[in-house]
Amino acid sequence: MKVYEIPLRFVKSFLIENDQGLILVDSGTPGSGNKIISTLNSLGKSLTQIKYVIFTHSHVDHIGGAYEIKKVLTDAKFGIDNNGIDYLKYGKIRVPVLHSSLLKILFSLGKPFFFRKFNGVNVDFILNEGELIKGVEIIKTPGHTDDSISIYLPEINSIIVGDTLQGTKNGLKYPNIYENFEELKKSIEKIKSFNPSMIYVSHGISSLKFLD
Secondary structure, rough: OOEEEEEEEOEEEEEEOOEEEEEEEOOOOOOHHHHHHHOOOOOOOOOEEEEEEEOOOOOHHOOOOOOHEEEHOOOOOOOOHHHHHHHHHOOOOOOOOOOHHHHHHHHHOOOOOOOOOOOOOOOOOEOOOOOOOOEEEEOOOOOOOOOEEEEEEEOOOOEEOOOOOOOOOOEEOOOOOOOOHHEEEEEEEEHOOOOOEEEEOOOOOOOOOOOO
8 A cells, every 4th residue: 555645836735546546635725736647647547446535525625636637537436424415516716714923914915826716526425434445444533624534555654644734844733724623623633543654645755753
């Protein structure tokens, strides 16, 4: 089993490869579709191998490119947490809840970008806690948003956490965007309980070191 990081502007998508096929995690901002497809091609991966496209949560920088991906990955099934269905299906904007003065300034300057309209896609299945396919497990990790999930890969003892944690050059920290801090703390403790060998984050540097 392998995990590939796909850099997209300021966010990442991920590709999970195992013996049952490929799973794409997140689709970046609107306009990211071509970059994802070209990266998959450069890795020598056949698009027909992608069985599922799943989303860690429904902020626009994670679901905005879904429609572009759907046009190419016609056989892949798209899944998200129950609380994210309307955002993905109808292209609704989930407004980030900011807890940083700098982020608030940057967000106000970039508001047209974050509120760009995008096309939604049909949701084929709901991400529930438990095994998605053999070797890929969904973990409910709300807090950043109420539809945030993480993906545990027991074969390599690694977790893809989306925005539940943020990566820095010194290690992992709490994100500055979250809807419920108490839920976020519980989710991070849940992630820690797996004692993972690697944690993949959507923003910043993936790591296994937690900052206090």
